[in-house]
Each structure stands twice: as structure tokens, then as C-alpha cells.
Amino acid sequence: MERFLLLACLFFAPVAAQGPPRRTCSQTSFCQRYRDWIGLSVETRGSYHIPASPLCSSSTGTFNATVRPSALGEEGLDEFLLQLRFYEDGTFRFTMDENHAITGFIRTRYVIPSGDVIQDDNMPLAKDLEYTYNQEEKSSTFRIGKSLVVTLMHDDVILTVAVDGQVVQTINSKKRLVIEGTRYEYSNKCPFNLPDRYDAKYIDPACSPGTHDGSCAETYEGYTDAKPHGPSLVGVDVTFTEAYAAYGLQERGTTTSKLKIGGTSDLSLYRFFNLDYYAYPVDGDRAQGAIYGAIPTLTAVQEGPGSTTFTSSLLWVNPSDTLVSLTGCCGEDLITTFVSESGVIDFLLYPGMKPQEFSTAYHRTTGLPALPPLFGLGFHRSRYAVESQQDIYNLAYKYTDKGFPVDVFWLDIEHTNGKEYFTWNKKLFPNPKKMSDDIRAQGKEMVTIVDPHIKATNSYFIYSSGVEEDVFVKEEVFKPPHTTYKIFEANCWPGLSAWPDFTSPRVREWWGLWFKPDGLNDNFYTWNDMNEPSVFDVPEKTMYRNLVHIGLIEHRDVHNLFGPMWTGDSVSQWNNLQAVIPMITALAATGGFSFTGSDIGGFIGNPDAELYTRWFQLSAATNAFFRLHSDIHSPQRDPWFYDETTLNRVKNATLDRYRLLPYWYHAFALYVYCGKPIISPLWYAFLDDPNTYKCNSPGCDSVIDQQVLIGTDIMVRGVVEKGAKSVKVYFPPKTQWYSTTGKLMSSGYVDIQVTMDDIPRFFRAGSIIPRKDTYRSSSKLMYNDYFALYVYLDPSSFSAEGYA
Structure with missing residues (x-):
């Protein structure tokens, strides 16, 4: 059987060390700079305008405009380009970038390639669209179908989105739209080769009066992040009219489903920055910080005309460090403000839809999931521990002897030869092929872990091949007058490690070759782990932002493309059990990510019989991904390690899960196809x-x-x-x-x-x-x-x- 990815979008992390402290906006220069900027009066800070003329249409449903900083008046050039795209299903896309004709000789901002996240080929543009330009009002109006009307005010670049005559979303109503333009020289305070004195015009957050520490370099936890392109933030506000509740902004540890509306203070902001967060908080002041993955969608519930109720949603398409503030709501306007460290402004709006209509449109935008084999919905047994081939045989026998169904046994990093993935510890597993054949003969399957950090030793065939094929992320080495690049190597599970650059299609193809049948690993499915990416002993336990990917792309530009989602290294506590349903329903309903679940009993700790039972019952009844897993410091927690009553209770919960597998699989089919x-x-x-x-x-x-x-x-x-x-x-x-x-x-x-x-x-x-x-x-x-x-x-x- 050919080896392939099972649960390909789940990235699970074994225990490393205590999770990093939450980095706040005050400790992050671009966020602090933007927060100071939007704190200024609208009359003080710079805004933008679009020339007073009709927009150009490059194709059906697509319109383009040039955008200029208003503070420059007649001195301004067409520094920015705006593109509006309207789709048949009522989805609307807003993209704003620098004009490459002006700044492209210095750099082009990173844009996620089509097909990597946004499935443009699946999204038919609107044909039933009427465009008009009003010279007196300096406004453009787009009528899509029978109910959707988008109006663009050229003077301030404010867009209103109305459904059936009711405004439901407004872009830039608070005039927080801004891009810190490219600096021609590293030390320039202002963009586009403007003299520093232009800071008096408040062109952008860095080109404004005062000293803005961290614009070109900043230090956090002892490491200095040099920024070769200088300040590059992008930000915008989107208002949801008369919103009663807001959901989404996953992933985050939380015991509540609704988003908390708290404003712009450090502890009120939501952050997207993938981190390997051990024992992440689920309540209290730190619970809105970044954890493993980022699906930056937000859905607001609104009341429409005639006492109808619908939702409007947003998908933010920028993979750099991002923070979100929420103000208003509860029957008033909900004001959302997004700021990202670099890249472009790119987001999609889904106005005035029923929840299922949004799900359909969202999956048209991002693609549909794959249908797993039926055993993927059964019970999975895993443990981060040193286990052997004989241990697996004993486990298979014990579960069968107890009348306890199990479909999959997972092997963590200790099964390898010195954390060299695709290899085996021969002392522990003398005959992996026989083991997998024997387990499969019992109707069960096996999964082995493959982490994306590669042990940096020339004797390891994956590493030597990667060096030869030039697939690893690099770091810059400046030796005047030249800049060179070397493989970035740092500490992870194997010790000194290197990381393949999965942003490159060529590297993804190279990586895929290692999963071909080799006569040894053919019957094992794959567990992809640690792909935040996780790096030990560095700030925030992830890659430095100024590392270099293929094409001279900085890691800061692509960070959140790594590691989609899982519920992470939870703790054996009742509040972590209370977080299970809010976390998985947020992922499923607003993030389009249903195939998820939590480690039964919590990854960290030693749950007592009551907590273990309640967690097992909840997981069996509600988690699409149903797995027992714990860390290396936790006592073994297979059901027979508890008393007979507890064993029978969790067995009954599992038996109920198996009885309902036909229902679960049909629900999964509707997820995959619809x-x-x-x-x-x-x-x-x-x-x-x-x-x-x-x-x-x-x-x-x-x-x-x-x-x-x-x-x-x-x-x-x-x-x-x-x-x-x-x-x-x-x-x-x-x-x-x-x-x-x-x-x-x-x-x-x-x-x-x-x-x-x-x-x-x-x-x-x-x-x-x-x-x-x-x-x-x-x-x-x-x-x-x-x-x-x-x-x-x-x-x-x-x-x-x-x-x-």
C-alpha cells in the first residue's frame, strides 16, 4: 500500500518546554506604531484618495484603481494599486498593494500564490454586474445580482456593502487604512524617497513626527530583528453594522464561543502568529494570544430587514504577524481593525449570508477537505513515550481482551533512530514491516510521526539530500561588501536541525518523494508535527523573522502559512475540558475546519477518574478526531490503568461512537462535498x-x-x-x-x-x-x-x- 497523509491538516505537538510568554502589542513595534497612529485624530493622520475618474475593468467582475496619499496633494504619484473583485456567490475581495512600477526595483511585497490558500479557479467572477460612476459625488457603485450593492467613495477610499438596501459592512469608515510604503534607503524615515521632513504630513505611521523605535530593527528577548525593508505594516478597519455577537478568529484557547469585545489594549487584542505553545491558557488575561495556527476569519450575527437574521464574515489573507482589535457590538456597530507586520492588504467579505451559505462560499474560496478512510473516525491511541514493537503487540492484545475497540496506534518521535524521521530504532522495533502487517491483520492501522525539522548531520540521508537540492530555509550572513546566505540551523528535537522551505513548490515536491513506498514504511500513515514552525531556544520558540526563504522572501512575510490547526498541548484541568467545545466549534463553524479534537484527558498532567471519564465521553460524542494522547511525563492512561468502573464507562462511550460511525461518516461526506x-x-x-x-x-x-x-x-x-x-x-x-x-x-x-x-x-x-x-x-x-x-x-x- 502506498504511504500517504492521514489527517493531513492536523499538526500535533509533543511537549517541549513551558510555552513562551505572550508577546504584547507594546512589545511589538509595528503594532505599537499602528496603535499610536489610529489614536491620532482623523484630521491629523494621513488618508488616501482615488483620482476622480471611472475605474478600469481588467476583466469581468474585476476593477482596478490607483490610490494616492492625500497629504501629498499634487506631489503624490500613483503609489498604491487597489483591486476589487466581485464573485457570483456574493463574495467580495479587496486587495491593495504598492505600485510595482514605482517600488518594484527595490522590492515587491509578498502575495500568497494563487492556489496555495485562495482557490481562484473555483471562484467564478460575477457576470451580472452593473457599474456606474458619479462625477458629482466622486463615487463608484457596483450592483451585483438583485441584492448586493457596493459603493466606493473616491475621496476617502471608503466602501459600503449593502444587502437588500441595508448596509452590513463598511471598509475604512474609521480611516485606518494604511500601508507603510517602501523606503528607498534603509535609514529613510519616509517612503518613496521623500525627505524626512515629510513626516510632518503624517504620511504613514513611521513617517510621522517623533521617534519610532523598532522601525528598522528591534530587540525582543535578547535577539535583534534587523528589517532590511524597514517599516512595512498594513492595516485597515472593517465595520459590521448592528452586530449582536461575533465569532471566529481561531485558533485561540478559550472557554467561551463569543469573541470578547475589548478594544486596543495589550490584553484585549487577538493575535495570529503560529507558536508551539505548551500548556496554553484558556481563560484569563493571556487567553487571546497566539497559539498553534491561524484561520483569520470573523463572523458577526446581524439583524436584517423584516426581522430577519443573517451573518456577515471576513477572511484576512495575510500570513505575517497580525493583531486584531474589536470595539462596539451587542446591537451596535462592531468595529474590527486588522494590522499585519508586512505583505499586502488582502481580505474577502461575505456579506448578508446564512451560516451555511457562508460555509459554502468559504470552501469555494479555500477549497474542500479530503474524505478520510473510515478508520480515521474511530478511536486512536497515542502516547509520547518510549514504546517498542512488543508494547504495540501488548496494547493490541489488551484492547481486544478488554472488548475496547481501537483503530489506530500512533508512534511518536522515540520510534526513530535518534530523531531522524523515516528511520527506525532497531532495538525497539526490530521488524517494523512485520509489526504493521500483524496489526493490519487485526483490522487496525498504524501512524508514525514525521516532523519538518531535519537533523543537521551529513550522515542523515534526508539532510544530505536537502543540502544537495538546496531546500532549506537560510539566514543572511553579511560580510562587507557582500551578503551571503547559509542554511539556518537551530535546536529542535534532534538537536541541531534545518527546516525545509515548504513555501516553495519545488521543495514540497522533493519532500513528497520521501513518502513513496520503500518496502519498509509502506503500511504506515503519517503524522505531521511541529510545523508552526517550532524552534527551541529562540524568542517565541519559532523562526527568526528575518530568515530567508527561496526567492529572498523573509520569514516574517510567510510565517502563518506554516501549521494549520489543532487544539494543542492542553492541560488535565477542568477549565481545559470546558474549552473543548468552544474551540472545536469555532474551528468548524467559522474556520471551515471540522476534522479536529482534543487530546483525551489533556496532553499534560494526570487526570483523575472523573475528569478522565468526562473528557472521554465528550470526545467520543463530539470530536471528529477522537484520540487518546499524553506527554512523556504523564502516567500511562490507557483505560485499564483506571478502576473497573471507569474502564467500563469510557468503553461504553467508545462503543457508542462506533455504533454511530455510519452517521459520522455521512456527516463527513457532507463536509467534504458540500x-x-x-x-x-x-x-x-x-x-x-x-x-x-x-x-x-x-x-x-x-x-x-x-x-x-x-x-x-x-x-x-x-x-x-x-x-x-x-x-x-x-x-x-x-x-x-x-x-x-x-x-x-x-x-x-x-x-x-x-x-x-x-x-x-x-x-x-x-x-x-x-x-x-x-x-x-x-x-x-x-x-x-x-x-x-x-x-x-x-x-x-x-x-x-x-x-x-
């Missing part, structure tokens, strides 16, 4: 019910935050409080739900008694749930079993429907 999230919060499915996004009574948010829908027909309420005897559950009106005992539940808030044997699960009236009820030790062995259809009649229509 973009429908596998799991979703209540507001996503019941947007017409204000109780799902407005909290009108004490504690209601904490109830809603712990409820999740699996597909459309199963609702689960987590039990996430120690010693809980009952929990509140909210049942939206106009729907009816059956309990596991067949009781038809009333709408509204209901107190549900709970025991340690299970957590509350409910089935939608009018649904048919496909199951397979015969016990097998793995999903593969269930293939030929009969389906059982569980019918939950709608009491009004006496009908039900479902899929299998």
Missing part, C-alpha cells in the same frame, strides 16, 4: 432564535457554549463541571428532541439530571439515525455488518428521514 461543518454551535443551526447568540439571563452563555450539534440530528451537552449532578440544556423552539431514553423534550431551558455513566445526548424528532450495533474490535471489521435504523418520529407529521 462544505457543511460536521459539528456546529447552536447559533449556526438556529440563527432565527436570538437565544442562541443573545444572552438574556445569568449563565445562559455558559450553557449554550457547552452544546454542540453533530450533523443536523444529534445534539450533545458536555458535562464539564466537577461533581455535576445536573446540567441545563437549551432546546430551540420549532424543533423537538428525544433523549436517549425516548423522552420528548420541551423547548427552552431544561434541567437534566446526569450520572457518571453518560453525558446528555438528544436526537432530532423527524430524523433517522443509521447505526451498526454489532461489537467489533475495529471499524474495518464492521464493514459487512447490517445497518440498524433508529427512527425518531416527528410527533406532528408522524414522519422521519435520514441517510445511510
Whole structure:
């Protein structure tokens, strides 16, 4: 069997060291500079304008304009280029860059290549578009279809987006749009070869009165980051009209689903900067900081005309260090402000859509996921520890002996020869091929880890090949009068390591060659890890920003392209269990990322029987990715290491998961082919019910935050409080739900008694749930079993429907 990537978008990180302290805006020069800038009066700081003439259309649905700094008046050139793109599905894209005809001889800003994130080929541009220019008002109007109207005011570059006559989003209403233009010389204070005295005109945040420390170089935790292109930030504000709640900005540790609206202070900002964050916080002042991955989408719930409710969303397409502030909301305008260290201003708006319409449009923008094999939805057993071939045999026997199904055994970094990936420790694993064949004969699979840091020794075939093929990220070596580049080497799990440059298609092709069948590793699936990228013993435990990628691209420009998503190195504490549903539903509903889950029991620590049971029950019932995993310092926590009662409880939760695999797999198919999230919060499915996004009574948010829908027909309420005897559950009106005992539940808030044997699960009236009820030790062995259809009649229509 050819080796290929399983769960290709999940990047899991074993324990390294205590996570880095949260770097704040005050400690980050571009952010502090921008915050000072937007704190100035609108009359003081510079703004932009577009010449008073009709825009040019380069193709159907695409319009271009030149943008000039207003402070320069007639002295200004066409320093910036704006492109507006309108798509058939109502999506709208705003891109602003420097004019390469003016600055291209010095540098061009990094733009993510088409197809790497944005799937332009899948996004048909709007043909039903009417464009008009009003000379008197100096405005351009775009009418797309029957309901969408975008108006551009040329004098201030302000765009309003209206749906059915109601303005739902506005770009640059607070006039925070800015790009720090290219400096012709390293020490220039102002862009475009303007004399330094032009700082009195407030051209951009760095070209303004005063000393702006860190514009050309800054020091953090003892390391000085030299910036060869000087200050390069980009920023803009987008207002969501009359927003009642906001969701998204994943990934972040949190126990609440709603975004906190806090303004521009250090502890209120949301940050996107991928970090290997061990024991990340889920509440308190540090919980909004950066962790493993970045999916910078934001969705606001708004009330439309005629008491309708819809959402408007935004996707920020800039992979450099990014911070976001939120002000307003709760029935007022929500003002979002994005600032990134470098690159271009590039974002998409999804105005006035129902949540599922947004999901469809978002997946058209970014692509659809792959359908995993069925065993990917079964139970996975993993542990960061020194384990052997005999240990795997013993585990397989023990799980079967206990009547506990398992589909996949994972091997962490200790299975390798000295952390050299694609190799084996022959003392621990004398015959990996036989082991994988033996495990597969039992209907189970195996996964081995492959990290993207390569041990820097010439005797290691991956490293020597990488040197020969010139695939590694470089660092600059300045030896006057010349600049040279050498392979960047730093400490990670193997010791001194080098990192392939995955921004390059050529390097990705080279990397893929190592996954071809070799007679030894053919039957092993792959776990991709540590791809934030994680680098030990350096500031923030990641690459220096001024490292150089192929094409002389700085790492600061591309950092967040590495490492998509996972819920990370959680801690065996109740507040971390409380974070599971808010984190995975944010990823699924607003980030388009459903195939995720948390390490059962928390990665770090030693959960007691109650916490272990509740975490196992919640993961089995709600996590698309269902895995037991822990760090090397945690005691082994396979179920039989707990008492018999606990073993039986978590086994029953797992058996229920296996019985429902047909339902899970159908939900996954809808995700893969239609973009429908596998799991979703209540507001996503019941947007017409204000109780799902407005909290009108004490504690209601904490109830809603712990409820999740699996597909459309199963609702689960987590039990996430120690010693809980009952929990509140909210049942939206106009729907009816059956309990596991067949009781038809009333709408509204209901107190549900709970025991340690299970957590509350409910089935939608009018649904048919496909199951397979015969016990097998793995999903593969269930293939030929009969389906059982569980019918939950709608009491009004006496009908039900479902899929299998």
C-alpha cells in the first residue's frame, strides 16, 4: 500500500518546554506604531484618495484603481494599486498593494500564490454586474445580482456593502487604512524617497513626527530583528453594522464561543502568529494570544430587514504577524481593525449570508477537505513515550481482551533512530514491516510521526539530500561588501536541525518523494508535527523573522502559512475540558475546519477518574478526531490503568461512537462535498432564535457554549463541571428532541439530571439515525455488518428521514 497523509491538516505537538510568554502589542513595534497612529485624530493622520475618474475593468467582475496619499496633494504619484473583485456567490475581495512600477526595483511585497490558500479557479467572477460612476459625488457603485450593492467613495477610499438596501459592512469608515510604503534607503524615515521632513504630513505611521523605535530593527528577548525593508505594516478597519455577537478568529484557547469585545489594549487584542505553545491558557488575561495556527476569519450575527437574521464574515489573507482589535457590538456597530507586520492588504467579505451559505462560499474560496478512510473516525491511541514493537503487540492484545475497540496506534518521535524521521530504532522495533502487517491483520492501522525539522548531520540521508537540492530555509550572513546566505540551523528535537522551505513548490515536491513506498514504511500513515514552525531556544520558540526563504522572501512575510490547526498541548484541568467545545466549534463553524479534537484527558498532567471519564465521553460524542494522547511525563492512561468502573464507562462511550460511525461518516461526506461543518454551535443551526447568540439571563452563555450539534440530528451537552449532578440544556423552539431514553423534550431551558455513566445526548424528532450495533474490535471489521435504523418520529407529521 502506498504511504500517504492521514489527517493531513492536523499538526500535533509533543511537549517541549513551558510555552513562551505572550508577546504584547507594546512589545511589538509595528503594532505599537499602528496603535499610536489610529489614536491620532482623523484630521491629523494621513488618508488616501482615488483620482476622480471611472475605474478600469481588467476583466469581468474585476476593477482596478490607483490610490494616492492625500497629504501629498499634487506631489503624490500613483503609489498604491487597489483591486476589487466581485464573485457570483456574493463574495467580495479587496486587495491593495504598492505600485510595482514605482517600488518594484527595490522590492515587491509578498502575495500568497494563487492556489496555495485562495482557490481562484473555483471562484467564478460575477457576470451580472452593473457599474456606474458619479462625477458629482466622486463615487463608484457596483450592483451585483438583485441584492448586493457596493459603493466606493473616491475621496476617502471608503466602501459600503449593502444587502437588500441595508448596509452590513463598511471598509475604512474609521480611516485606518494604511500601508507603510517602501523606503528607498534603509535609514529613510519616509517612503518613496521623500525627505524626512515629510513626516510632518503624517504620511504613514513611521513617517510621522517623533521617534519610532523598532522601525528598522528591534530587540525582543535578547535577539535583534534587523528589517532590511524597514517599516512595512498594513492595516485597515472593517465595520459590521448592528452586530449582536461575533465569532471566529481561531485558533485561540478559550472557554467561551463569543469573541470578547475589548478594544486596543495589550490584553484585549487577538493575535495570529503560529507558536508551539505548551500548556496554553484558556481563560484569563493571556487567553487571546497566539497559539498553534491561524484561520483569520470573523463572523458577526446581524439583524436584517423584516426581522430577519443573517451573518456577515471576513477572511484576512495575510500570513505575517497580525493583531486584531474589536470595539462596539451587542446591537451596535462592531468595529474590527486588522494590522499585519508586512505583505499586502488582502481580505474577502461575505456579506448578508446564512451560516451555511457562508460555509459554502468559504470552501469555494479555500477549497474542500479530503474524505478520510473510515478508520480515521474511530478511536486512536497515542502516547509520547518510549514504546517498542512488543508494547504495540501488548496494547493490541489488551484492547481486544478488554472488548475496547481501537483503530489506530500512533508512534511518536522515540520510534526513530535518534530523531531522524523515516528511520527506525532497531532495538525497539526490530521488524517494523512485520509489526504493521500483524496489526493490519487485526483490522487496525498504524501512524508514525514525521516532523519538518531535519537533523543537521551529513550522515542523515534526508539532510544530505536537502543540502544537495538546496531546500532549506537560510539566514543572511553579511560580510562587507557582500551578503551571503547559509542554511539556518537551530535546536529542535534532534538537536541541531534545518527546516525545509515548504513555501516553495519545488521543495514540497522533493519532500513528497520521501513518502513513496520503500518496502519498509509502506503500511504506515503519517503524522505531521511541529510545523508552526517550532524552534527551541529562540524568542517565541519559532523562526527568526528575518530568515530567508527561496526567492529572498523573509520569514516574517510567510510565517502563518506554516501549521494549520489543532487544539494543542492542553492541560488535565477542568477549565481545559470546558474549552473543548468552544474551540472545536469555532474551528468548524467559522474556520471551515471540522476534522479536529482534543487530546483525551489533556496532553499534560494526570487526570483523575472523573475528569478522565468526562473528557472521554465528550470526545467520543463530539470530536471528529477522537484520540487518546499524553506527554512523556504523564502516567500511562490507557483505560485499564483506571478502576473497573471507569474502564467500563469510557468503553461504553467508545462503543457508542462506533455504533454511530455510519452517521459520522455521512456527516463527513457532507463536509467534504458540500462544505457543511460536521459539528456546529447552536447559533449556526438556529440563527432565527436570538437565544442562541443573545444572552438574556445569568449563565445562559455558559450553557449554550457547552452544546454542540453533530450533523443536523444529534445534539450533545458536555458535562464539564466537577461533581455535576445536573446540567441545563437549551432546546430551540420549532424543533423537538428525544433523549436517549425516548423522552420528548420541551423547548427552552431544561434541567437534566446526569450520572457518571453518560453525558446528555438528544436526537432530532423527524430524523433517522443509521447505526451498526454489532461489537467489533475495529471499524474495518464492521464493514459487512447490517445497518440498524433508529427512527425518531416527528410527533406532528408522524414522519422521519435520514441517510445511510
